[in-house]
Amino acid sequence: MSKKPSSKQNIFSEEYVKKNILHHYDLEDSTIGLIKFKDTQKHRAVYKISSKSAAFCLKKIYFNEDSLLFVYSALQWLWKKGIKTPILLNTKDGLKYVKHDGMIFILTPWVDGYKCDFDNLDHIILSVRQLAHIHNSSRSFFPIKGSEDRVGLNSYYISILKHFNHLLTSYNKAVSTKDKFSNIFLENFEDNLFLAKKSLEIASHIDDDELSKSICHGDYVSKNILFDNDNNIWVIDLDKCKYDYSIRDLGYFLRRLLRRDNTCFNLELALSLLREYNYHSKLTPSDLRYLVTYISFPQKFWKISKDYFKNIGKCNKTAFITLLMKSNEKLNFQIDFVKEIIPRIEKEYNITL
Known part of the structure; x- marks a missing residue:
């Protein structure tokens, strides 16, 4: 049984993410950049994961597995209808997410682009x-x-x-x-x-x-x-x-x-x-x-x-x-x-x- 980290700094450290999350995707040799962190009751975090061949978005989500299944259903539905949305990538064991220490992480391809400009x-x-x-x-x-x-x-x-x-x-x-x-x-x-x-x-x-x-x-x-x-x-x-x-x-x-x-x-x-x-x-x-x-x-x-x-x-x-x-x-x-x-x-x- 894994021991829960003692602090959020430990939870979201590069060492912690590589050891406990990225190895499920064979990406532990990648570089990690913390893009967003929300220190709320249910911590949220977004990372950019850069490997030698590609970049990915790793997200620590704040909702449960049943809710994730709904989100996954919506993403899949829209993708099949031609709407470009991030697709959840499989772990090396064929799973759509990683659950560790009671937290859920998902990985999607990184979308290179720029946000909608409301002045355009x-x-x-x-x-x-x-x-x-x-x-x-x-x-x-x-x-x-x-x-x-x-x-x-x-x-x-x-x-x-x-x-x-x-x-x-x-x-x-x-x-x-x-x-x-x-x-x-x-x-x-x-x-x-x-x-x-x-x-x-x-x-x-x-x-x-x-x-x-x-x-x-x-x-x-x-x-x-x-x-x-x-x-x-x-x-x-x-x-x-x-x-x-x-x-x-x-x-x-x-x-x-x-x-x-x-x-x-x-x-x-x-x-x-x-x-x-x-x-x-x-x-x-x-x-x-x-x-x-x-x-x-x-x-x-x-x-x-x-x-x-x-x-x-x-x-x-x-x-x-x-x-x-x-x-x-x-x-x-x-x-x-x-x-x-x-x-x-x-x-x-x-x-x-």
Whole structure:
């Protein structure tokens, strides 16, 4: 029985990885570079492994074997449909992962390339097109038997309603607390409430049965979209993937894009990307309602205030004040965007949001 390492430094040392993990792949003579490390309750790490003939990505994952089987199922499904995703490589014993000291490691080929540039219009369009292909090709997806049941498909209206009520609770707490955070919260409350009300109103008209379903990446952002030297697009890090409402992926992508300074709630850019996605993967009226609901809701304002009042006695108040102020920097742009995109979508897609 192997003895558990005494510290994370030991766990993630080059000697430890070579001795306990890489020898399963006959790669113990390779060089190791630690690319990413997250010191959370469940440590996560990514290494670049360079042998004489090739480079690989070694990842210490944070989920169990049943969940890994689901991720593996999704990777295999998409690869067979022509979507470039990293494939899990076999150990010399024919296994898809190494389990050691209660930790699970997987190895994939290293993808040489550069991440999607959100200031490059071609990159953005190709990324949205690829997302549409991912969704279209996985409508009938089913995981390998024994996989974790990674299915979302939760009511977004109920979720938004809970968030809306949290905002009202935070308002009451701010009124009674009267500290600096509370004052900033109250100064910006009415504008954020407008967004929350609009989001909730549109969400109430979503028909869950009409929403498109597929494999969803779960973290479809620039760092997980790579372009190789031949300009092929690769989609990496499907650790959060699940079978869910497809439009959530697009909403997540657009919300990240639209909050940037250079693309700050750019209405014409958003509409052009929506057309690109719709051309390759037809959007239903409820898909569009979900998307506008998703982009409209004041997510950061809601979450920061909820977390602050929940942990008010032990949090770093200065840090929370900074986060709250930052969350409102683009508030007027978001309000104008929401006011303008609703009639544009209604006219272009002949629907009522």
